[in-house]
Each structure stands twice: as structure tokens, then as C-alpha cells.
Amino acid sequence: MPSANAAARAQGPYENVVVRQRSMFRQIVDRLVRNRSAMIGFCILMTIVVLCLLAPVIAPEGYNAQNLLEKFLTPSLRHPCGTDNLGRDVFARILYGGRVSLFIGFASTLFAAAVGIVIGLFAGFSGGAADNIAMRFMDVLMSIPAILLAITIAAALGTGVSSAIFAIGISSIPIFARLTRAPIIQLKNEEYVEAARSINAGRLRIMFGHLLPNIMSPLIVQVTVNVALSILLAAGLSFLGMGVQPPSPEWGAIITSAMVYIIDHSYLVTMPGIAISLTVIALNLFGDGLRDCLDPRLKI
Amino acid sequence: MSENILSVRNLTVKYISRETGVCHAVNDVSLDVKKGETIGLVGETGAGKTTIALSILRLLPMPPARIVSGEIYLQGEDLLKMPEGGMRGIRGGRISMIFQDPMTALNPIDRVGDQISEMIKLHLDLNNAQAAGKAAEMLEMVGIPSTRFNDYPHQFSGGMKQRVIIAIALACRPELLLADEPTTALDVTIQAQVLNMMKGLKNELGTSMVLITHDLGVVAETCDRVAVVYAGEIVEIGTADAVFEKKSHPYTVGLFNSLPDITGERKRLLPIAGLMPDPTALPEGCKFSPRCPACGEACTKGPVGLRLESGTHFVRCLKAGQ
Amino acid sequence: MARYVVKRLIFMIPVLLGVSFLIFVILFLTPGDPVDVILSGQVTEDVREAWRESRGLNDPFFVQYFNFIGGIVLHGDWGSSFVNGQSVTGDIMLRFPNTFLLACLTTVIACVIGILLGVFTAKHQNTWLDTSFSVVGMVGISMPQFWLGLLLLIWFGLNLKWFPVSGFDGPRYWVLPCVALGVQNAAILLRFTRTSVLECIRQDYVRTARAKGQTESVITWHHIVRNALIPIITTVGTLFGGALGTAMILEQVFSINGLGRLMVEAIAMRNYPVVRASVLILAISYSIIYLVLDLLYAAVDPRIKADFEGQSFFGRGRFFAARAKKTGHFPKGGGAHA
Numbered sequence: 001m002p003s004a005n006a007a008a009r010a011q012g013p014y015e016n017v018v019v020r021q022r023s024m025f026r027q028i029v030d031r032l033v034r035n036r037s038a039m040i041g042f043c044i045l046m047t048i049v050v051l052c053l054l055a056p057v058i059a060p061e062g063y064n065a066q067n068l069l070e071k072f073l074t075p076s077l078r079h080p081c082g083t084d085n086l087g088r089d090v091f092a093r094i095l096y097g098g099r100v101s102l103f104i105g106f107a108s109t110l111f112a113a114a115v116g117i118v119i120g121l122f123a124g125f126s127g128g129a130a131d132n133i134a135m136r137f138m139d140v141l142m143s144i145p146a147i148l149l150a151i152t153i154a155a156a157l158g159t160g161v162s163s164a165i166f167a168i169g170i171s172s173i174p175i176f177a178r179l180t181r182a183p184i185i186q187l188k189n190e191e192y193v194e195a196a197r198s199i200n201a202g203r204l205r206i207m208f209g210h211l212l213p214n215i216m217s218p219l220i221v222q223v224t225v226n227v228a229l230s231i232l233l234a235a236g237l238s239f240l241g242m243g244v245q246p247p248s249p250e251w252g253a254i255i256t257s258a259m260v261y262i263i264d265h266s267y268l269v270t271m272p273g274i275a276i277s278l279t280v281i282a283l284n285l286f287g288d289g290l291r292d293c294l295d296p297r298l299k300i
Numbered sequence: 301m302s303e304n305i306l307s308v309r310n311l312t313v314k315y316i317s318r319e320t321g322v323c324h325a326v327n328d329v330s331l332d333v334k335k336g337e338t339i340g341l342v343g344e345t346g347a348g349k350t351t352i353a354l355s356i357l358r359l360l361p362m363p364p365a366r367i368v369s370g371e372i373y374l375q376g377e378d379l380l381k382m383p384e385g386g387m388r389g390i391r392g393g394r395i396s397m398i399f400q401d402p403m404t405a406l407n408p409i410d411r412v413g414d415q416i417s418e419m420i421k422l423h424l425d426l427n428n429a430q431a432a433g434k435a436a437e438m439l440e441m442v443g444i445p446s447t448r449f450n451d452y453p454h455q456f457s458g459g460m461k462q463r464v465i466i467a468i469a470l471a472c473r474p475e476l477l478l479a480d481e482p483t484t485a486l487d488v489t490i491q492a493q494v495l496n497m498m499k500g501l502k503n504e505l506g507t508s509m510v511l512i513t514h515d516l517g518v519v520a521e522t523c524d525r526v527a528v529v530y531a532g533e534i535v536e537i538g539t540a541d542a543v544f545e546k547k548s549h550p551y552t553v554g555l556f557n558s559l560p561d562i563t564g565e566r567k568r569l570l571p572i573a574g575l576m577p578d579p580t581a582l583p584e585g586c587k588f589s590p591r592c593p594a595c596g597e598a599c600t601k602g603p604v605g606l607r608l609e610s611g612t613h614f615v616r617c618l619k620a621g622q
Numbered sequence: 623m624a625r626y627v628v629k630r631l632i633f634m635i636p637v638l639l640g641v642s643f644l645i646f647v648i649l650f651l652t653p654g655d656p657v658d659v660i661l662s663g664q665v666t667e668d669v670r671e672a673w674r675e676s677r678g679l680n681d682p683f684f685v686q687y688f689n690f691i692g693g694i695v696l697h698g699d700w701g702s703s704f705v706n707g708q709s710v711t712g713d714i715m716l717r718f719p720n721t722f723l724l725a726c727l728t729t730v731i732a733c734v735i736g737i738l739l740g741v742f743t744a745k746h747q748n749t750w751l752d753t754s755f756s757v758v759g760m761v762g763i764s765m766p767q768f769w770l771g772l773l774l775l776i777w778f779g780l781n782l783k784w785f786p787v788s789g790f791d792g793p794r795y796w797v798l799p800c801v802a803l804g805v806q807n808a809a810i811l812l813r814f815t816r817t818s819v820l821e822c823i824r825q826d827y828v829r830t831a832r833a834k835g836q837t838e839s840v841i842t843w844h845h846i847v848r849n850a851l852i853p854i855i856t857t858v859g860t861l862f863g864g865a866l867g868t869a870m871i872l873e874q875v876f877s878i879n880g881l882g883r884l885m886v887e888a889i890a891m892r893n894y895p896v897v898r899a900s901v902l903i904l905a906i907s908y909s910i911i912y913l914v915l916d917l918l919y920a921a922v923d924p925r926i927k928a929d930f931e932g933q934s935f936f937g938r939g940r941f942f943a944a945r946a947k948k949t950g951h952f953p954k955g956g957g958a959h960a
Contacts (some may be wrong), residue, residue, distance in 0.1 A: 140640035145867020
């Protein structure tokens with residue numbers, strides 16, 4: 001565009017500077033794409049998710065198809081992760097189990113984030129007695145080890161996917177509440193909040209429309225990290241017999257049911273553990289990258 | 301006044317990084333500091349003044365910085381060839397430095413007295429009690445009651461912190477003091493106090509000083525000689541009187557024109573047009589040529605050398621004096 | 623400072639009351655009658671009723687709760703086990719030392735390895751050494767601890783027979799569980815230390831120390847690491863607390879008679895007094911750990927100490943805001959925030 005440039009030059013020194021306007025979302029995505037750890041994490045995670053979603057295509061026989069003639073086969077081409085005591089293909093079980101584990105991880109995190117953020121917002125914004133009560137309650141939740149809180153809640157609710165989600169979710173509510181409340185207390189006196197008030201914006205509008213968007217970065221990162229933690233916690237819960245029960249192929253449950261055979265058939269324990277570790281590594285890498293991209297100040 | 305404490309010869313420093321390429325921070329700088337004299341390094345932010353000072357102490361972060369060539373002689377010894385262990389004896393002992401921002405230059409978790417005696421214990425052969433005594437003495441010397449020996453930096457104001465830093469710098473009676481914008485971060489009223497105190501102490505201890513600043517007023521007040529730095533080069537150097545009397549380089553002229561003139565001859569400030577060149581892509585020939593009102597054809601051709609203007613006054617300009 | 627400690631101890635009381643109440647509610651809502659689990663199904667309804675009555679299970683909720691709290695406060699009575707009728711404190715005091723020892727050893731190992739490697743990688747930022755330790759750390763953080771425990775048990779316990787695989791009776795027994803629990807903690811600590819040291823490494827006061835002619839080792843350990851210590855201390859504290867909790871899983875793997883195993887059994891048996899008392903013991907340990915952390919902050923950083931000493935007795939809100947500001951970030955890396 002030579003003519004446009006010429007016209008621009010005629011107008012003044014700043015006119016030939018092309019300002020590319022991009023939305024904040026686009027900028028963050030651009031940075032993410034260039035971030036090595038985020039991309040590695042994202043690719044591993046997507047591979048795992050796609051494999052788990054395609055489980056019925058990859059392993060049409062399902063996760064419970066027994067073949068007692070093919071018990072305890074070591075990993076081979078036909079059974080990449082071997083077969084278990086009932087002749088079930090462990091790879092198929094891991095694929096189906098991934099659906100359960102990932103679902104528990106994401107669902108419990110979303111539950112915890114939703115509740116925690118709302119508590120943190122109201123507590124931080126209202127201040128005073130409401131804040132004090134809410135935060136002392138969070139102190140109480142934080143004074144009980146997460147795994148212990150989860151098993152007692154799971155004991156009360158009974159075993160199963162939904163109670164695992166609830167039990168794990170509750171134990172991560174405090175971290176979200178605190179991550180929300182701390183910056184809100186500082187931000188609620190900022191001038192743009194004052195400005196919103198001066199045009200008669202309601203409390204809810206200020207909280208969710210003006211304050212929340214400003215504190216999203218650490219929360220988004222925490223969501224990613226928390227999914228990883230929840231998957232680990234769910235596996236631990238199954239291991240203690242308080243989470244999802246066999247024959248469900250939740251990853252922790254696969255390991256637990258293989259415990260009896262570890263002396264002779266250790267691959268039964270190794271393989272699902274690798275699946276858990278890979279998923280958690282992917283989520284943590286992605287979380288690291290996300291942190292660098294969302295908050296460049298923290299990047300070193 | 302003739303003996304050179306410090307001679308910088310043809311110093312060239314580059315910052316090399318993968319993202320931004322090669323940044324030519326200091327280009328072929330030569331500089332002498334005589335015993336007892338104060339020399340001012342004047343220039344804009346980013347001109348390379350701090351890099352020169354940090355090179356003298358070999359405190360540049362390497363990588364990305366790299367001293368490409370040059371020699372720095374401290375009374376005949378080349379500091380750039382000295383082993384790291386010997387260099388530690390120089391730092392603080394014979395050359396010390398005052399940094400720009402007093403708010404962050406002190407360790408927040410050490411008592412100020414201990415931070416002074418740390419310096420003393422490193423360079424003088426004193427035991428703890430003696431070092432503490434000397435540190436208290438230094439505090440008094442910079443005008444802080446020695447009862448505050450056990451206080452922490454957060455209990456001091458900016459000006460007080462800068463005094464502590466000056467006390468640290470002068471504790472071992474160095475031959476040379478590098479002061480990097482020592483007053484920029486302070487309130488105007490405190491600036492004069494600190495500057496006067498530094499001047500007094502310097503005379504008392506017979507220290508030479510390199511004063512880095514962008515404040516021409518400070519130069520006029522304190523410096524014997526002045527070197528104007530632009531884009532990593534010394535463009536004009538001479539006694540303060542000579543340079544202030546006969547500003548020869550167009551950049552120096554520009555610097556003075558952008559100061560308010562209280563005699564009222566000029567009504568408006570005259571800023572220098574344009575920006576300092578990108579140090580990763582310096583212009584050919586005279587570095588100032590793109591902004592220079594007097595730029596001629598020869599100016600953009602080859603490198604321009606320093607030319608004697610008069611006496612000890614040198615200028616790096618083809619047009620100067622015409 | 624003493625006044626501050628007293629204040630913190632007093633503020634522990636409502637939190638502990640909250641913990642006991644919460645756990646009471648959860649257990650109250652737990653389905654399954656302890657009688658069914660503990661007494662065999664062959665006894666008559668009269669016997670069952672008498673059993674319930676004698677354990678106070680027929681009382682209304684609040685009566686049960688106040689009896690529990692009253693017992694602890696007035697008589698130092700933490701309740702009696704449903705199973706053997708003995709005071710639960712006996713069981714707990716027998717088991718808690720094992721859990722505590724496991725958590726302590728783990729934390730010490732994690733501190734030594736994690737902090738040393740964290741400082742080392744920060745000093746060698748962006749070299750191949752830094753990158754490889756970061757990768758190792760990431761893997762360490764991401765492994766489920768019980769799974770690592772199982773792998774160690776299979777390799778070093780069952781196959782190589784280097785270490786015993788069950789019990790906790792001496793140093794040889796400690797190795798595998800401590801490694802299983804310590805790897806993740808060391809990896810978390812490595813990441814935190816590295817970040818924290820990198821934040822301090824370019825500070826002006828580090829340059830000041832160099833300009834004084836200070837030696838590199840004093841610069842690293844005195845000027846850099848001491849300033850980087852606050853987030854590191856926070857992490858060590860949370861990791862120690864987390865280790866007390868997650869020890870539960872490894873006690874299961876290595877058949878260690880610890881508090882965690884006691885609790886898992888008790889929950890399965892609906893042996894509520896044991897669960898309540900154990901949870902309360904852990905909560906008290908947690909609160910004490912956090913108090914010790916705060917005192918350590920004050921010992922390391924004079925600014926925090928001044929802040930603590932300047933507080934009014936009831937100025938709790940300001941205290942938390944100040945601590946959040948001074949202690950810096952919340953846990954950043956992945957890992958047990960339990």
C-alpha cells in the first residue's frame with residue numbers, strides 16, 4: 001500500500017506505525033503457541049483426551065471384556081499394556097479409565113472453583129463479619145489434610161464417581177476462596193470500582209463484571225494445576241478403598257485391584273501409573289506455560 | 301593533579317542475546333581519571349554510562365554482556381586481565397560504587413551497621429568489634445547517629461539509605477568512587493544535601509570520582525571535567541569550564557537547549573528532535589547524524605574521530621568549530 | 623513477640639472447635655450403624671440397643687458433640703474406642719510417633735535435596751543442567767506417591783530385596799517410604815526454591831554485595847538465599863503438613879502402623895471416637911506448624927517481625943493482609959497443598 005504510506009507520512013511521524021489491534025484473548029493464545037512448555041503439555045493432554053474419547057473405537061470390546069484364556073499376558077503388540085487376572089486388556093481399561101479420571105479431575109475442580117470463587121468474592125467484597133466467618137470456615141477446611149477430608153466425606157457419601165467428585169472438590173474450595181479474596185480486598189478500593197459505583201452499578205455487577213475479570217489469571221492457572229492435583233487425589237482415594245471402586249477402570253482403581261499380583265505381574269501397576277503421571281505432567285506443563293503467558297511479570 | 305588513577309582504553313561492550321540481537325552498548329570509549337578529580341559522565345538514559353561504570357568493576361551480567369575489547373588500567377594494572385580473586389580485592393577496597401536506587405540497593409534483612417562492617421571486614425584487617433566501631437564512625441560521618449547502627453533499611457528514608465550506601469562505599473577509603481546517578485531517586489531538597497556531603501567527603505578523603513548523571517546542573521556544581529556520552533560513544537570531553545563555555549558538539553548544544561533558562565533569554569525549551577538510535581542498529585558514520593541539525597554528507601560516510609577543540613577539550617564532530 | 627504467640631494460640635481455639643464440629647457433622651451423616659460393623663450380626667436387638675446407649679449414640683447430635691468437647695476440655699478424655707473400649711489416646715499415642723517420624727524424615731530429605739538443587743539450578747539458569755533438573759522435577763511432582771511407593775516396593779523390596787517392605791522398625795525400614803514420599807516434596811521444593819532464588823538473584827542488593835568484593839558463596843547463601851527464604855519456608859511448612867496427611871497412603875503401602883492407617887481402619891469400622899480424635903490431633907499439628915512458620919518468618923525478616931509486634935491484640939484482619947503481602951505468592955507449582 002504505497003499510497004497509504006505516503007498519505008500517512010504526510011500526516012505526521014506516528015502515522016506510519018501500524019498498530020495491530022488484537023483482543024487480549026488472541027494475544028494470550030499467541031503467546032501460548034510460542035511457549036514451549038505450554039505447547040508440549042497441551043499436545044500430550046490433547047493426545048490423552050482424544051485417545052480416551054476414542055476408546056470405543058480403539059477398543060470396541062469395552063473395558064470389561066474378559067478372556068480367561070489370555071490371563072496375565074505381558075505387554076505385546078496386541079495388548080500394549082498386557083492383560084490382567086481376568087484376561088482383560090489393560091490398555092483398553094486405561095483408555096476407558098481415563099474418561100473417569102479426567103472427568104473426576106475436571107468436574108471436582110470446576111465445582112471447587114465455582115464455590116470457592118463465589119465465597120472469595122462475597123467475603124472479600126463484603127468484608128466485616130461475613131468475611132471473617134467465611135474465612136474462618138476456610139481455615140477449618142484447611143486444617144484438615146485434604147486426603148483425610150476427602151475420605152471422611154467419601155465415607156459419608158458412599159463410594160462412587162459423584163461422591164469422589166464432591167469429596168475432592170470440597171477439599172480444594174479453600175485455595176480458590178483465598179486466591180479470590182486476597183486480590184479483591186486490594187482491588188475493591190480501586191478507582192475503577194469507585195467509578196462503577198458512581199454510575200450506580202449493583203454489587204453483583206461490580207463483583208462479577210468489574211472485579212472478577214481482573215483477578216482471573218491466577219485462578220485460571222490454579223484451575224489447571226488443581227485438575228492435576230484432583231486426579232492424583234482421586235487415585236489416592238481409590239487406593240484407600242474410599243473412591244471409585246473396581247471394576248470401574250478409574251486409574252487408581254486399576255492399580256488397587258492389581259495390588260495382589262504385583263510380585264509377579266508388576267506391569268499391571270506400572271502402566272496405569274504411567275498414564276496418571278503423563279496426564280499430570282501435561283497439566284502441570286500447560287499450567288506453567290499458562291502462568292508465563294497470563295502474567296508476564298512472573299516470568300523469569 | 302597529573303597522575304592518572306584510572307585509564308580506560310578503547311573499551312567496547314556488547315550485549316548479545318538471541319531475541320534482540322547484538323546491542324552495541326559501549327563503543328571504543330577512552331577515558332582518564334586523574335588523582336583527586338571528579339569527572340562527570342553525562343548523557344541520556346541508555347547511552348551506556350552505567351555500562352562503562354560496571355565494566356570498570358567487572359560487574360556486568362555476563363552473559364548477555366561481553367567486553368569485546370579494550371583495557372582498563374587502575375594505576376597501571378589491567379583490571380580486565382586480573383583474576384576474579386584479585387578483582388574482589390579491588391571492588392570496594394580500591395574502587396567502590398554507589399548505585400542509582402537507594403531503595404533497593406541495601407539488603408532488607410541485614411542491619412545497616414552490619415552492611416557497612418561487611419565491607420570493612422572484607423578489605424581491612426580488623427576484628428568484628430573494630431569493624432563495628434569503624435562502621436559506626438562511618439555512619440556518623442555521613443550524618444546518621446551511630447545509635448541507629450542496629451536498625452534495618454526499612455526504618456530509613458530514601459535519603460538516609462543513600463547516606464548509608466555512601467558510608468559503605470567510602471568505608472575503606474577507595475581511590476576511586478563510581479557514583480551512578482546517586483541523587484536521581486531522591487527528593488530535590490535531599491539531592492543537594494547528599495551531593496554536598498559527597499563533595500565534602502571526597503575532598504576530605506582525596507578520592508577521585510566518576511559521577512554519572514543526566515543532570516547538567518549537578519555537573520556544573522561538582523565536576524572538574526565532563527564527558528558527554530551519546531549512543532555508547534564519548535562525543536565531547538574536556539574541563540567542565542571549557543565544555544560549558546564552548547559547547548561544540550551539536551548534541552551537547554541540544555542538551556543545554558533542553559534545559560529551562562532562568563535568565564529568560566529563551567522563552568521555550570528546545571528539545572532535541574527524534575530519539576536515540578536503536579543500539580542494535582546504530583547509524584553509519586556519526587551516531588548523532590540522524591538527529592543533527594547541521595548534518596552534512598560527510599557525516600554519514602565514515603566513522604568520526606575525536607578532534608582537538610582547544611587545550612584538553614575534544615569533540616567528535618566534523619562540523620564543530622565551523 | 624510473646625504476646626503475639628499467645629494471641630495466635632488463642633485464635634487456634636475457634637478453628638479447632640470448627641474442625642471438631644465439621645468432622646462430627648460428617649461422621650454423624652455417615653450412613654451405616656457402628657453396631658452393625660462392630661458387633662457381629664448374631665446379637666439380639668436388646669444387646670444392640672444397650673451397646674448404642676452405652677456409647678451415647680442415642681443422644682441427640684448436640685448432646686453428643688458437647689459431651690465430646692466437654693470430655694476433652696474438662697477431663698482430658700478424648701473418647702473411648704468403639705472396638706475395644708480403651709481410651710483412644712493410647713492407640714493414637716502409639717501410632718502418631720510413626721507418622722510424625724515419617725513426615726519429619728521426609729521433610730528433612732526434601733529440604734536438603736530440594737533447596738540445594740533449587741539454588742543450584744537457579745545459579746545455572748538456562749543451562750542444560752537447569753533444564754534437565756527441571757524435567758526431573760516435573761516428573762517427580764507428577765507421580766502419584768502411592769504408585770511410586772509400589773514401584774520402589776517392587777524393585778528394591780521384592781526384586782532386589784535391599785530393604786524390608788513392611789513395618790517401620792528401624793532405619794532400613796524408613797528408606798523406601800521416605801523416598802516415596804520425599805521425591806514429590808523435594809521436586810516441589812526445588813521448583814519453589816528456584817523461582818524464589820531467581821527473584822532475588824537480580825536484586826540490586828546482590829549487586830551491592832558484589833561491588834563490596836564479597837565472595838560468591840557468601841553472596842549466594844547470605845544475600846540471595848536468606849532473602850529468598852520466606853516462600854521456601856512457607857513451602858516447607860505446607861509440605862510437612864501435607865506429609866502428615868499423605869503419610870496415610872504410604873502407611874497403607876508399606877504396612878506402617880501410623881495414624882493414617884489407624885484412621886482408615888477406624889473409618890471402615892465406623893469407630894468414630896478414633897476418627898474424631900485423630901483428625902483433631904492432625905488439625906492441632908497443622909495449627910502449630912503454621913504458628914512455627916510465622917515465627918520463622920519473623921526470625922528471617924525484620925520487616926515481618928516489626929509488623930507482628932506492632933499489631934493490636936485483636937487486629938487479625940490486618941495481620942493476614944500483611945502476611946499475604948510479605949510472604950509473597952500462594953503455592954505456585956503443582957503439588958500437594960494439603
